[in-house]
Amino acid sequence: MQLFVHTFNLELKHTFKITHESRDSQPTLIVELRDGAFVGYGEATATRYYGLDVFEMKKTLLDLKDLIEATPLDTPEAFWATMAPHLEGHTFEQCALDVAAHDLYAKKQGKPLYRLWGLQLKDLPISNYTLGMASVEETVRKIKEMPWPLYKIKLGGDNDLNTVRALRKHTDAVFRVDANTGWTADQTIRLAPAFKELGVEFIEQPLPVEALEQMKVVRKESVLPIVADESCQVESDISKCAGYFHVVNIKLMKCGGLTPARRMIAQARSLGLKVMVGCMTESSIGISAIGHLLPLLDYVDMDGALLLKEDIAAGVEVLPDGYRFPNRNGTGAVLKV
Numbered sequence: 001m002q003l004f005v006h007t008f009n010l011e012l013k014h015t016f017k018i019t020h021e022s023r024d025s026q027p028t029l030i031v032e033l034r035d036g037a038f039v040g041y042g043e044a045t046a047t048r049y050y051g052l053d054v055f056e057m058k059k060t061l062l063d064l065k066d067l068i069e070a071t072p073l074d075t076p077e078a079f080w081a082t083m084a085p086h087l088e089g090h091t092f093e094q095c096a097l098d099v100a101a102h103d104l105y106a107k108k109q110g111k112p113l114y115r116l117w118g119l120q121l122k123d124l125p126i127s128n129y130t131l132g133m134a135s136v137e138e139t140v141r142k143i144k145e146m147p148w149p150l151y152k153i154k155l156g157g158d159n160d161l162n163t164v165r166a167l168r169k170h171t172d173a174v175f176r177v178d179a180n181t182g183w184t185a186d187q188t189i190r191l192a193p194a195f196k197e198l199g200v201e202f203i204e205q206p207l208p209v210e211a212l213e214q215m216k217v218v219r220k221e222s223v224l225p226i227v228a229d230e231s232c233q234v235e236s237d238i239s240k241c242a243g244y245f246h247v248v249n250i251k252l253m254k255c256g257g258l259t260p261a262r263r264m265i266a267q268a269r270s271l272g273l274k275v276m277v278g279c280m281t282e283s284s285i286g287i288s289a290i291g292h293l294l295p296l297l298d299y300v301d302m303d304g305a306l307l308l309k310e311d312i313a314a315g316v317e318v319l320p321d322g323y324r325f326p327n328r329n330g331t332g333a334v335l336k337v
Contacts, residue, residue, distance in 0.1 A: 001034065001073060003033060003065050008028050012024055016281065026045050028045045042095065042289070047253075079101045102289070124323065126321065153175055154178050155182065161194055164200065184207070185217055250268075276298060285313045
């Protein structure tokens with residue numbers, strides 16, 4: 001097996017703003033694993049909020065090149081376990097490597113990844129389309145540019161309720177709202193009934209991660225389901241979210257890839273939590289990996305490639321009413337550049 005690591009800067013269609021940051025492009029790292037005629041791809045974005053630099057990420061993996069290439073790919077899970085001690089604290093890099101290993105392994109087995117897992121593509125949740133923080137006028141332009149049945153609206157400002165009221169005049173779509181830790185407990189409880197009246201499905205991460213005791217009150221008092229995002233990053237966080245949230249949003253890059261994500265989904269189910277998987281503005285390589293988890297999910301946010309000016313890859317296509325899976329094995333993703 002041979003390791004190759006590529007870096008790209010993904011230009012966005014629009015400036016993407018949340019409470020933490022604003023960006024016009026997204027650096028990303030693509031891992032390529034080759035074994036004879038078979039090639040597997042994985043991806044991890046270098047997100048400033050998590051202190052990541054794409055060139056440092058590349059160096060982390062290339063420093064392990066000899067070990068990676070010498071480790072047999074008996075199963076992706078065993079491969080992940082071998083790499084984990086060497087990538088402790090580097091979950092984004094491990095995600096890219098793990099997804100590439102899954103892609104390569106499934107291709108060598110001659111099956112799409114979901115079939116290798118014994119899943120079927122039925123009753124799949126549709127993806128939302130994300131609207132970053134912006135003026136109402138600009139957000140309305142985005143809605144008209146991208147008509148969609150389900151929008152996630154990034155909030156966390158001083159006029160959030162009026163923003164949602166204004167947007168409701170321009171679309172009948174279901175709304176999800178994401179405060180990215182920008183609210184207080186009282187604010188969340190007060191806003192929830194009005195949001196419910198406006199067709200909001202749930203509220204994502206209203207409070208800072210450390211405000212757990214306040215989250216317990218919010219979970220009890222809110223008329224809308226509360227989703228953990230920043231509070232749910234790695235496997236050990238699942239048990240911490242039980243009793244404080246209704247739903248956990250799992251990100252492949254935060255937890256280290258498909259291998260831990262599947263364990264997290266199973267654990268969340270055992271604790272009575274609903275499950276969402278989200279993306280981080282990646283290309284169709286990362287998005288395609290999420291696509292194979294769809295039969296296991298209640299909710300999904302996999303619009304990352306739709307936010308790009310130009311996708312560097314092709315794979316699972318996200319559509320307003322569902323998905324188009326390519327007739328290829330593995331994750332179905334291919335690099336176009």
